[in-house]
Structure formats: structure tokens, C-alpha cells
Amino acid sequence: MDLHRPVATPPVPHPPPGQALMRSALGVGVLRRLLIAAIPVALLWLAVMGAIR
Secondary structure, eight states, rough: OOOOOOOOOOOOOOOHHHHHHHHHHHHHHHHHHHHHHHHHHHHHHHHHHHOOO
8 A cells, every 4th residue: 555645636726715704713713702702701710710819
């Protein structure tokens, strides 16, 4: 089995700029949602650590 042989992959079509903008906006929304979800988790974790100590 030859692992060094390049695999023939079809060329990936470049997405239109509108689709890239939508994807980046979706990523920003997901990041913002993760940050909003992480704030109460971090506060709860700090409260638990303070209660343990």
C-alpha cells in the first residue's frame, strides 16, 4: 500500500462571497452565544471554588 501517492481529490469550488459572509456571521453568532453561556458558568465555578476554600 503506497501512502505517499497523492489522492486524487476533485477541485473544491470556491464559495461565493455572500455565502462566506453568511458563514462568518454565523460563526460570530455562535461565538457570542458561547461567550454568553460561559459567563454564568464561570461565575458559578468561581462561587463553587470560593465555597470549597
